[in-house]
Amino acid sequence: MSKKLFTEYPEQDERKYYDRLVEQVKNRMDELFKDKERALRDTHAKTHAGVKGTLEIFDFDQEAIKRELNKRISLTSSQLNAVELKQGLLSSPKQYPVWLRFANGRTEVKDDYVSDTRSMTLKVMEVEGERLDQSHESKTQDIIAQNAEIFFIKSIKDYYGFFSTAAKSQEAAKKWLLQHPQQFLALLKITSRTPKSLLTERYWSGSAFALGLNPNFDVSQTDLVPVEYPAAIKYAFTPVSAAPAHDRISFWSRPGIPKLPFGDRAKALGLDGTQPDNYYRNELIQALEKPDAQYCWDFGIQFQTSSKMSIDDATIVWQERESPFFTVGRLTVKHQIVDFEKQYDFCENLQFSPWNGLAVHRPIGALNRLRSVIYPVVAEYRHQKRGLVYQEPTVDETF
Numbered sequence: 001m002s003k004k005l006f007t008e009y010p011e012q013d014e015r016k017y018y019d020r021l022v023e024q025v026k027n028r029m030d031e032l033f034k035d036k037e038r039a040l041r042d043t044h045a046k047t048h049a050g051v052k053g054t055l056e057i058f059d060f061d062q063e064a065i066k067r068e069l070n071k072r073i074s075l076t077s078s079q080l081n082a083v084e085l086k087q088g089l090l091s092s093p094k095q096y097p098v099w100l101r102f103a104n105g106r107t108e109v110k111d112d113y114v115s116d117t118r119s120m121t122l123k124v125m126e127v128e129g130e131r132l133d134q135s136h137e138s139k140t141q142d143i144i145a146q147n148a149e150i151f152f153i154k155s156i157k158d159y160y161g162f163f164s165t166a167a168k169s170q171e172a173a174k175k176w177l178l179q180h181p182q183q184f185l186a187l188l189k190i191t192s193r194t195p196k197s198l199l200t201e202r203y204w205s206g207s208a209f210a211l212g213l214n215p216n217f218d219v220s221q222t223d224l225v226p227v228e229y230p231a232a233i234k235y236a237f238t239p240v241s242a243a244p245a246h247d248r249i250s251f252w253s254r255p256g257i258p259k260l261p262f263g264d265r266a267k268a269l270g271l272d273g274t275q276p277d278n279y280y281r282n283e284l285i286q287a288l289e290k291p292d293a294q295y296c297w298d299f300g301i302q303f304q305t306s307s308k309m310s311i312d313d314a315t316i317v318w319q320e321r322e323s324p325f326f327t328v329g330r331l332t333v334k335h336q337i338v339d340f341e342k343q344y345d346f347c348e349n350l351q352f353s354p355w356n357g358l359a360v361h362r363p364i365g366a367l368n369r370l371r372s373v374i375y376p377v378v379a380e381y382r383h384q385k386r387g388l389v390y391q392e393p394t395v396d397e398t399f
Contacts, residue, residue, distance in 0.1 A: 003307040005073065007228045008208075008364045011312075014223050017156050018373050024163060025374050029381045031167065032107065039385040040348075042378050044119050044146075046104040048198065048281040050347025051288065053100050053333040055124055055299065059093040062086050065326050072323060073305045082230040084212050085301075088129055088360040089141055090328055097395040098331065099123040101347050102198050102284060105146060105191075111277035113257065113265040115191040118280070119146040120203045120237065121352050122331070125395050132362060133219065134355035134372055136379070137392040141357035145203035145237055148190035151314035152183050156370050186315045192261070196252040198280050199287055199295040199333065205235040207354070208304065208311045210362040223369055232304040232311055232364060234318060236325050237297035246296060246330070254279065285339045293335040300325030312366040343399040351379045351390060 003009065011017075025042060033039035040046075062085045070080055086092065104110065105117030124141040131138070153159045158180065166173040177184040195201040211231040221227060240246040256269040266273040287293060305323040310316045353375040354363040363371065383390050 004226070004228060005304060005307055006230065006232045006311075007226050008222070008232075008311050008366075008369075009226045010223045010369075011156055011366060014156055014369070017160050021156075021160055021370070021373055022377055024160065024167070025377045026381070028107075028163065028167060029378065033381075033385065037385075039382045040109070041382065042374075043107055044103040044105050044121075045107055046109040047344065047348050048102040048104070048278075049284045049338045050343050050350070051100040051102065051284065051333055051338055052336055053098040053122075053331055055096045055098045055122065055329060055331050057090055057092070057094050057096070057299075057329040058327070060085070060326070060328050068326075069303055069305070073303075082212070082214075084230065085328070087212055088358040089124065089127060090301075091129075096127065097125045099125070099347070099350065099393060100333070101350060101352065102280065104280075111266070112279040113194070113254070113269055113271070113277050115194070115261070117146045117148050117190050118193075118195065118198055118201060119144065120198065120201075121145065123350065123352065123393065125393070127358065129358045129360070132355055132357060132359050134353070134376075136351055136353065136356050136376075136390070140392065141361065142352045142354060143205065143235060144352060144354055145205050145235065146190075147193055147195065147201050147203055149204045149206060149317050150186055150190060151206050151367055152187035152190055153367070154183060154186075154313045154315040156366050158183065159370055183315060188261070193251070194254045194257045196254050197283055197287065199284065200239045200249045200252070202239055202251070203237045203297070207314055207363065207367045208232050208234055208365045209354075209368075210360070210364050211301075212360050213362065227364075229362075229364065233301045236300045236302065237331055238300060238325070240296050240298050240330075242294040242296050242332075246298065248298075288333070288336050288338055291335055293333075295333045297331040298325075298327045299329035299331055300327050302326075311364055314365065314367045340399040343397075346393075346397060346399070349383070349386070349388060349390070350393065351383075353379070 028042055066083055101121045103119045122143040127139055127141040153162060162176050165176040210229040211233050239249040258268040271277055302318055302323050302325045309318045354368055355372050
């Protein structure tokens, strides 16, 4: 079937997996945390630190971006006119305070030298506008990003299949991956980077988001029939130098990491394998405690310019040579002390979801539809475990 641009397509019998997934996630949380005092997230379990930052939205040239976009895809005049960049979070030049959570991607807390993804999740504060029905807060916009362009599971059916086998044993999960080589290779790719610093790493949303809603948008149909949007985009945060001209920062691997993918990393690093390795938390603390510390990322958006750039299959890379990122803002983190137990606890208790935010930035695609089912279950489990009545954060927290 030929697929249309800016359109998400539901899977066959998608809704039948939702109840199964909710039950699956509850069982997985019990397996991981039933006998423990506190429950962590089922993925990205290891928090490194909670950090304050500022997201500045630029007064970017919308028409210039649209002209460049039109060179890359054939849009009718009505389609091009419907592409409205300056809405929602991007509507006007503004500086938003932000809470950031840096974390590892695995379901369990492992040493930082272990192969993994690393995430930077934003909670943008003081955001006004019509909200998604699934929002759990009233004036924030969450953006979940990790240091990989893709995810390793390509469909909701496969997500259910993989984690069903993973619940049985690690061997069963390995067997499933070997039977799905494309997804196995994707997993190897997204866990291959071991950055020197999380403050100079690049992060992608991986999944897609709408840029506006069509007048005939019907929320009740989004997992039943194909739904078209005015535009579909992905986000990225690209590290740049703090000083003008804000040159892009190249990737540097953590010193001492062996090049062979299955080498003994603890031995290569000269570490005691029986002692915890919290390299990234320590590096964040030490880097940000310096009085002149300042780290920046260009905030960019990337348009879907071909139907081959799948919205629903998150294992497919949206190649930048076909669709470059347009810079629309800048994220900045400056000197601060983050080595506070209460601050770590605050960050650990924060609830993040791509479905927490403005309606015009609606999450789209299979991975995001999946998150709308799973994330609330995990959050409720975590907070109930601690007897926590969740409260929306402000910009006034002190520790």
